[in-house]
Amino acid sequence: MKKILTLVVVSVLGGIITLGAYKVFLEENKSMVLTTSEIQPAFVTTNNTSNLNSAYNAPDLTLAAEKSLNTVVNVKNLAVSSNQMTLEDLFYGRSTQRAQIGTGSGVIITSDGYIVTNNHVIDNSQELSVTLNNNKTYTAKIIGSDPKTDIALIKIEADDALPYATFGDSDQVKIGEWVLAVGNPFNLTSTVTAGIISAKSRDLSGSNSQSFIQTDAAVNPGNSGGALVNTNGDLIGINTAISSQTGSYIGYSFAVPSNIARKVIEDIMEYGNVQNGILGITGGALNSGIAEKIGVNDTQGVYVDSVVEDSGAEKAGLKKGDIIKEIDNIKVSKFSDLTGHLSAKRPNDVVSLIISRDGQLKTIPVTLFKNNTITLPLVGQVKNAKSDDLKKLKASNGIKIVQLDAKYADYWKNNGVEEGSIITSINDVKIKTIDDAQNILKNRSSYESLRIELINTNGEKERYNFR
Known part of the structure; x- marks a missing residue:
């Protein structure tokens, strides 16, 4: 009997303990879960609001794309190159010349058909054609080019007035500003990519002769000569180069600033060459x-x-x-x-x-x-000589050495040639100005030696022959 009572008491106490544990622990946990679930929606709502604000503040690039698409053209360059002759070519009497077709882009800048592009797009062309965004194709002629800035000006004779790009002020662009690159990469016509201005005044040559706008807008082969535009659709650069180990875009592209491109083409139109x-x-x-x-x-x-x-x-x-x-x-x-x-x-x-x-x-x-100085190969910087310079060394004609080439300076100085010496002839032709020197160098064959006559600062006449 006692064992039965003991069992009942233990059972009752066990039930009381179980009920108490439920009330104390399980109901309390349920309350914590409800509290957490009430906080969570507030967190999600705030996040949604942030995303909506980001979308609202994102730039609308559709107007810029619409404005610039019809001003960008496809440029096709048919060039003829000479390959190295093989024994087979010699035996069969075959020509080593091969036709090559290159493609790039260009930007219409006037309603009557003037187009700006890159010099490397039209270089060595035998035949040049331009296809508009409406698929009409025209033969183009080269008006002029500047290899230094890699800018060229070409023209087509269209049937109607053409849509053209409006120049923006590239000096005013800011790092972080949104831009569009418009062109024809891999012959995919009318392609638009977006990015930001990554850097300004970028020099890729190491000689301080370049000043590119750098962007992260995707640019690939075929984009060369195309437009870099701001969110208003204004032309702020001419896409020119990419930095890549593969030949395709890996994150960096470079454009000639519009202020430089505009100045170059205005000089070509007005003077026939670039005025620096x-x-x-x-x-x-x-x-x-x-x-x-x-x-x-x-x-x-x-x-x-x-x-x-x-x-x-x-x-x-x-x-x-x-x-x-x-x-x-x-x-x-x-x-x-x-x-x-x-x-x-x-x-x-x-x-x-x-x-x-x-x-x-x-x-x-x-x-x-x-610019009244030029670089003479192997010598250095030379300029037009004044009458006092000539009189001092008893020279009747010539140009003056103003800075020796650093690589060959020791050679010249060891032979008594210093800055101030007068070069009187190049390749047996008397020279009076740097223009004379440039013409001689321009017409000189790559196989021809360079013969220089000069009067050194001691008044001694000397002759040098470089092969």
Whole structure:
């Protein structure tokens, strides 16, 4: 009997403990779950609102695409190249010339059919054709080109007035700004890709001669010569190059700024060639190492290492050691910032420089001069000689050496040839100006030796023959 009572009591106590545990633990957990589920919707709602705001703020690129598509054309270049002759070619009397077809893009810039493209798109062409976005094809003629900037101007005779691009101001584009690249990659006509401005004044040559706009808009072979436009559809660049180990796009593309392209084609139309305005300095961009070497605290800007004789810089009073900080209110942090802006200028244009001299900022206006120096192979920089230069060395004609080529400077100096020597003839033809020298070099065969006669700074006549 006692065992039965004990069993009943234990059962009752077990039930009480079980019920108590349920009330204390399980019901409490249920409350925690409900609380969590009530908080979660608030979190999700906030996230949805953020996504809606992002979509609302995203740029609408449809207007820019619609505006620019009909202004971009497909350019087809039929060129003839000579391949190396084989024994089989010789035996059968076959020609080694082969026809090659290259394609690229171009941008219509006037209603009567002027088109800007890249020089490398139309280079060596035997026949040039342009296909519009409406699939009409026309024969094109080359008006002019500039290999230095890789810009060319061609023209078609269309039946009707053509839609054309409006130039924007490439100096005003900002890093991070949305852009569209419009062109014909891989013969896929009327292709539009989007990206942002990744960098400005980008030099790929290492010689401070380039000043590209860099973007991450996808550009591939066939896009060359096409349009880079802003969200308004204004032309801010001509797509020109990509950085790639494969030959296809991997994230970086480069465009000639519209201000440079516009200046080049205007020069070609007005003068037949490109008019370059020269500042007249040599130097380089500052960094910590160079700043320490020349004894200045600045690490941004372009330092002036030397001033070219009779240049606009010399006449304006620039000196060795000056640091150029701005040009026409554009900050100069590297040499390509300076050369990029000057590439859009002509002789007699005036630019405003802000320079640092002995720690003090000064504003100096400089009138740009026409380039009166050229690079003579193996020699260096030469310029037209003044009458005093000729009289000093008793020369009746010639051009003056102003800077020896760094690679061959020791050779020349060991032979008594210094800056100031007068070159009187090249390849047995007397020269009076650098134009004479350029014409001789232009017509010289690649197999022909280079023969130079000069009068050194000691007044001695010498002759050099380079093969």
